[in-house]
Amino acid sequence: MQENNYLVHVHDVVKNFQGPAGIINVLRSVNLGVRPGEFVGVRGPSGSGKSTLINMITGIDRPTSGAVRVAGEPIEKMSENQLARFRGKNIGVIFQFFQLLPTLTVLENVILPMDFCRMWKTKERPERAMNLLDQVGLADQAHKLPNTLSGGQQQRAAIARALANDPPLLMADEPTGNLDSKTADKVFTLFEELIGQGKTFIMVTHDVELAKRIPRVIEVYDGVLYENGNMIQ
Ligand code: ADP
Ligand code: MG
Numbered sequence: 001m002q003e004n005n006y007l008v009h010v011h012d013v014v015k016n017f018q019g020p021a022g023i024i025n026v027l028r029s030v031n032l033g034v035r036p037g038e039f040v041g042v043r044g045p046s047g048s049g050k051s052t053l054i055n056m057i058t059g060i061d062r063p064t065s066g067a068v069r070v071a072g073e074p075i076e077k078m079s080e081n082q083l084a085r086f087r088g089k090n091i092g093v094i095f096q097f098f099q100l101l102p103t104l105t106v107l108e109n110v111i112l113p114m115d116f117c118r119m120w121k122t123k124e125r126p127e128r129a130m131n132l133l134d135q136v137g138l139a140d141q142a143h144k145l146p147n148t149l150s151g152g153q154q155q156r157a158a159i160a161r162a163l164a165n166d167p168p169l170l171m172a173d174e175p176t177g178n179l180d181s182k183t184a185d186k187v188f189t190l191f192e193e194l195i196g197q198g199k200t201f202i203m204v205t206h207d208v209e210l211a212k213r214i215p216r217v218i219e220v221y222d223g224v225l226y227e228n229g230n231m232i233q
């Protein structure tokens with residue numbers, strides 16, 4: 001496999017945590033390559049290591065050993081500052097509980113990552129944020145505070161925020177876990193549209209029905225990755 005072809009390359013990643021009774025081996029030398037434009041689902045029982053795997057790729061946490069490349073860049077070697085900048089431009093992260101800033105309007109929440117990365121001129125940012133909110137069907141909610149929106153609307157706002165700097169990669173950890181099935185379906189359809197626009201997307205989901213619509217599904221069992229029933233070496 002050509003490493004160069006991967007947007008995301010997880011190589012021999014081990015992650016240990018210190019537990020009360022000693023070291024817990026949460027990721028057992030895992031490997032994963034994701035190519036540009038792929039839609040990858042991650043499934044597995046609670047506690048199997050899904051969030052830990054996602055956190056290795058976003059740089060929210062660091063591997064005990066092994067390497068993580070995103071767009072060819074070594075995530076595990078970056079300082080916190082470098083990581084924040086790199087993530088801002090390259091990885092849109094979507095959380096289960098949205099994590100919008102409660103004192104900012106929806107529009108301001110979407111502008112914030114643009115202010116951080118400065119890829120667009122200051123005066124262009126509000127219009128770009130409005131366009132993104134329009135894309136997720138929230139233009140009419142732009143000037144409201146997040147907690148006045150429904151859960152589904154808040155997650156769509158968080159998706160618009162994740163798109164702020166037009167990152168090639170989107171990562172989501174159970175993004176529909178806090179939504180009813182109809183709302184989850186709408187949010188998932190938005191993800192499919194983003195794949196159609198050329199984004200690469202890695203998503204943890206517990207939802208069996210949604211997982212059936214994901215073209216490539218990785219399963220995590222006890223810190224080991226499987227694809228189509230075979231351990232990924
Ligand atoms: P999942 O997302 O699949 O439910 P996680 O990746 O969150 O699982 O956790 C996998 C295992 O690692 C669990 O046993 C969890 O308790 C443990 N774990 C996760 N984060 C930490 C941490 N910061 N410190 C200690 N143990 C952790
Ligand atoms: Mg988890």
